[in-house]
Amino acid sequence: xxxxxxxxxxxxxxxxxxxxxxxxxxxxxxxxxxxxxxxxxxxxxxxxxxxxxxxxxxxxxxxxxxxxxxxxxxxxxxxxxxxxxxxxxxxxxxxxxxxxxxxxxxxxxxxxxxxxxxxxxxxxxxxxxxxxxxxxxxxxxxxxxxxxxxxxxxxxxxxxxxxxxxxxxxxxxxxxxxxxxxxxxxxxxxxxxxxxxxxxxxxxxxxxxxxxxxxxxxxxxxxxxxxxxxxxxxxxxxxxxxxxxxxxxxxxxxxxxxxxxxxxxxxxxxxxxxxxxxxxxxxxxxxxxxxxxxxxxxxxxxxxxxxxxxxxxxxxxxxxxxxxxxxxxxxxxxxxxxxxxxxxxxxxxxxxxxxxxxxxxxxxxxxxxxxxxx
Amino acid sequence: xxxxxxxxxxxxxxxxxxxxxxxxxxxxxxxxxxxxxxxxxxxxxxxxxxxxxxxxxxxxxxxxxxxxxxxxxxxxxxxxxxxxxxxxxxxxxxxxxxxxxxxxxxxxxxxxxxxxxxxxxxxxxxxxxxxxxxxxxxxxxxxxxxxxxxxxxxxxxxxxxxxxxxxxxxxxxxxxxxxxxxxxxxxxxxxxxxxxxxxxxxxxxxxxxxxxxxxxxxxxxxxxxxxxxxxxxxxxxxxxxxxxxxxxxxxxxxxxxxxxxxxxxxxxxxxxxxxxxxxxxxxxxxxxxxxxxxxxxxxxxxxxxxxxxxxxxxxxxxxxxxxxxxxxxxxxxxxxxxxxxxxxxxxxxxxxxxxxxxxxxxxxxxxxxxxxxxxxxxxxxxxxxxxxxxxxxxxxxxxxxxxxxxxxxxxxxxxxxxxxxxxxxxxxxxxxxxxxxxxxxxxxxxxxxxxxxxxxxxxxxxxxxxxxxxxxxxx
Numbered sequence: 001x002x003x004x005x006x007x008x009x010x011x012x013x014x015x016x017x018x019x020x021x022x023x024x025x026x027x028x029x030x031x032x033x034x035x036x037x038x039x040x041x042x043x044x045x046x047x048x049x050x051x052x053x054x055x056x057x058x059x060x061x062x063x064x065x066x067x068x069x070x071x072x073x074x075x076x077x078x079x080x081x082x083x084x085x086x087x088x089x090x091x092x093x094x095x096x097x098x099x100x101x102x103x104x105x106x107x108x109x110x111x112x113x114x115x116x117x118x119x120x121x122x123x124x125x126x127x128x129x130x131x132x133x134x135x136x137x138x139x140x141x142x143x144x145x146x147x148x149x150x151x152x153x154x155x156x157x158x159x160x161x162x163x164x165x166x167x168x169x170x171x172x173x174x175x176x177x178x179x180x181x182x183x184x185x186x187x188x189x190x191x192x193x194x195x196x197x198x199x200x201x202x203x204x205x206x207x208x209x210x211x212x213x214x215x216x217x218x219x220x221x222x223x224x225x226x227x228x229x230x231x232x233x234x235x236x237x238x239x240x241x242x243x244x245x246x247x248x249x250x251x252x253x254x255x256x257x258x259x260x261x262x263x264x265x266x267x268x269x270x271x272x273x274x275x276x277x278x279x280x281x282x283x284x285x286x287x288x289x290x291x292x293x294x295x296x297x298x299x300x301x302x303x304x305x306x307x308x309x310x311x312x313x314x315x316x317x318x319x320x321x322x323x324x325x326x327x328x329x330x331x332x333x334x335x336x337x338x339x340x341x342x343x344x345x346x347x348x349x350x351x352x353x354x355x356x357x358x359x360x361x362x363x364x365x366x367x368x369x370x371x372x373x374x
Numbered sequence: 375x376x377x378x379x380x381x382x383x384x385x386x387x388x389x390x391x392x393x394x395x396x397x398x399x400x401x402x403x404x405x406x407x408x409x410x411x412x413x414x415x416x417x418x419x420x421x422x423x424x425x426x427x428x429x430x431x432x433x434x435x436x437x438x439x440x441x442x443x444x445x446x447x448x449x450x451x452x453x454x455x456x457x458x459x460x461x462x463x464x465x466x467x468x469x470x471x472x473x474x475x476x477x478x479x480x481x482x483x484x485x486x487x488x489x490x491x492x493x494x495x496x497x498x499x500x501x502x503x504x505x506x507x508x509x510x511x512x513x514x515x516x517x518x519x520x521x522x523x524x525x526x527x528x529x530x531x532x533x534x535x536x537x538x539x540x541x542x543x544x545x546x547x548x549x550x551x552x553x554x555x556x557x558x559x560x561x562x563x564x565x566x567x568x569x570x571x572x573x574x575x576x577x578x579x580x581x582x583x584x585x586x587x588x589x590x591x592x593x594x595x596x597x598x599x600x601x602x603x604x605x606x607x608x609x610x611x612x613x614x615x616x617x618x619x620x621x622x623x624x625x626x627x628x629x630x631x632x633x634x635x636x637x638x639x640x641x642x643x644x645x646x647x648x649x650x651x652x653x654x655x656x657x658x659x660x661x662x663x664x665x666x667x668x669x670x671x672x673x674x675x676x677x678x679x680x681x682x683x684x685x686x687x688x689x690x691x692x693x694x695x696x697x698x699x700x701x702x703x704x705x706x707x708x709x710x711x712x713x714x715x716x717x718x719x720x721x722x723x724x725x726x727x728x729x730x731x732x733x734x735x736x737x738x739x740x741x742x743x744x745x746x747x748x749x750x751x752x753x754x755x756x757x758x759x760x761x762x763x764x765x766x767x768x769x770x771x772x773x774x775x776x777x778x779x780x781x782x783x784x785x786x787x788x789x790x791x792x793x794x795x796x797x798x799x800x801x802x803x804x805x806x807x808x809x810x811x812x813x814x815x816x817x818x819x820x821x822x823x824x825x826x827x828x829x830x831x832x833x834x835x836x837x838x839x840x841x842x843x844x845x846x847x848x849x
Binding site: 007011014015016017018020021025028029030041042043046048049050052053056064066068069072073089090 | 398405407408411495498504649703716720780
């Protein structure tokens with residue numbers, strides 16, 4: 001974005017702060033939307049305050065990376081709830097998550113990155129995954145010429161492998177031939193979201209090359225962060241990019257046994273607000289469990305708290321945000337909280353364990369896999 | 375001006391009062407409070423410290439410390455400020471962010487009152503009062519704004535005309551010297567429900583300054599009934615003058631709970647809740663009315679309203695049910711869609727004022743004339759009026775609006791020219807008073823108030839001899 005474009009967007013914020021709450025009418029309930037604002041409280045942690053910080057940086061007023069600056073800018077999960085709410089009310093397109101990514105890029109250029117984010121970049125450079133793991137997640141292609149390629153992603157490979165396992169088993173149960181990449185590199189999402197744009201370029205080039213070479217026609221993602229990065233930041237590879245839940249809705253003759261389970265669906269920010277995929281996960285989930293609606297859903301879903309590099313940098317806050325979501329699911333009468341994102345699952349599960357009130361956390365594909373009749 | 379080591383020492387003292395995490399002089403955190411929507415008039419300025427007290431005692435200690443050190447203090451409630459009122463004037467100021475103080479101390483359904491701290495928003499309050507079929511009086515501002523700060527600033531609202539003015543009953547205010555003043559019956563007992571306690575009406579005396587006299591930590595306000603019986607009408611008119619007789623009748627007979635005359639291109643969109651409608655095909659002005667009441671009275675009121683509509687000279691507009699529902703919500707449930715006006719061109723400027731209904735057409739003509747003179751296009755000029763019960767003096771709230779592109783710096787100059795001319799012209803034409811202490815409005819006004827200005831000045835001297843409170847540009 002050009003400087004003038006950024007400043008123009010900043011000047012269009014009228015500071016009404018309606019972006020910080022879910023639609024009040026007609027439910028007449030006060031439901032916060034901005035996790036970092038709610039947790040930290042200072043204006044700097046809400047969108048209008050962050051815009052002022054960005055303005056001062058562009059105008060040269062802020063010239064030092066103070067502790068408050070780093071915290072305010074990097075504790076935003078880039079969930080986009082503020083943007084959706086503002087757009088819904090005013091129809092003004094102040095693309096807040098993009099602006100906040102620009103802000104981070106600007107800060108990285110000045111050398112104002114968080115050490116923990118720099119460490120992630122280092123790990124990726126060394127191991128090609130965001131967790132610095134040296135072992136390899138075991139997955140084999142069933143057909144090296146298959147039309148379908150499953151891009152697993154770092155989190156499902158190394159932190160919540162049950163999601164990747166479930167997806168692979170679903171392919172097998174349907175008899176779908178698939179490929180996995182022998183040399184899958186991190187998609188670069190975490191680098192791009194934390195302003196380390198240059199560091200992501202090599203990863204993108206590698207993955208593009210590998211996917212082109214595979215000859216696959218469709219790439220399936222269980223990670224919305226990876227999918228969004230491929231959609232938004234990668235060049236057009238001439239292949240179809242789909243989320244697992246979109247892929248599942250296309251499968252004909254899915255014979256599932258509905259589980260006796262009351263669940264709430266948590267919209268992952270990248271899947272919902274960034275990609276507009278709200279219906280497919282719900283459609284799939286409805287087939288396998290009894291779905292309860294939470295108060296904050298779809299465009300106005302409460303973020304789990306882990307995105308945008310927040311989990312690695314501000315874990316206490318990330319877990320607080322996830323606990324808030326778990327409470328909401330419980331209030332809705334759910335015994336399990338189901339998402340469609342490995343990163344959400346990881347944070348929500350950790351929060352559920354911390355909360356200790358027995359809320360189970362799943363990914364949609366896990367429940368589908370479980371309910372598919374052998 | 376403090377030296378760096380002195381500011382650090384001062385910060386340590388403040389942190390000892392409110393906790394380390396609740397006071398900062400971090401440059402970036404301070405920058406986030408530097409500007410509001412009125413930045414074409416009030417330039418950005420950072421406070422030196424942001425302090426977030428949790429209770430009255432912490433407020434008191436911080437104020438006493440600031441008073442001792444002669445450091446200016448700017449109280450700030452929930453962070454929605456549109457008139458530069460919490461932007462520091464002086465270097466080295468403390469911004470006292472009161473948003474942590476967000477307790478609803480009491481809702482008393484029998485007394486029909488609510489007692490709140492500064493961080494309570496209209497949305498938070500309504501969520502609780504609805505259980506008792508009660509509501510607060512709403513400003514035409516997003517329901518994210520502070521109840522206490524809005525009532526303390528003026529206390530006259532108009533989205534529901536029937537609420538009248540003077541919603542504030544009593545409050546508790548911490549003065550710079552640490553003394554606590556309780557107004558109205560609150561000064562005598564634990565019953566804060568009556569405005570007129572001992573001596574003069576101090577509740578009113580402290581309200582509506584261009585700045586603040588102290589920090590209000592708790593306020594008791596009236597609540598109003600919510601009725602099940604409701605009916606909404608929209609009637610179109612081609613000019614401002616024609617509906618004034620009709621409005622007079624409605625108010626004189628006390629028939630409608632909410633009455634808003636708006637032009638068809640601005641606030642009407644928020645009232646209806648959508649941009650997607652052929653508003654340009656409607657008559658230029660639309661009178662939006664809401665009738666409510668208990669069984670029997672409601673029907674009788676409605677019958678009379680319909681008879682007045684027939685003789686009003688206006689055209690009844692058949693809007694979708696959804697529009698009616700939105701109008702009810704925006705009038706009696708707190709404004710949310712009204713913020714759609716920010717989407718017209720990205721920012722808005724207004725002069726809000728009180729005056730009699732008889733001057734409605736003159737205010738509108740003057741608005742258009744001055745705007746055109748300074749080069750503001752006609753299609754940027756908007757207007758609305760809301761009458762206020764009881765109709766003594768035919769009290770109305772008028773808003774002279776200009777919706778513009780906030781990123782157009784040249785337009786800011788036009789707006790400043792507009793204000794300079796318009797303040798004087800409105801004072802010449804005659805007004806009851808200003809809604810808010812807009813930048814540049816106090817100087818021409820004080821010139822006209824005679825000895826009252828001297829009294830006011832001395833009053834502030836007694837309350838705040840070290841001039842640490844954010845008193846606006848009055849003295």
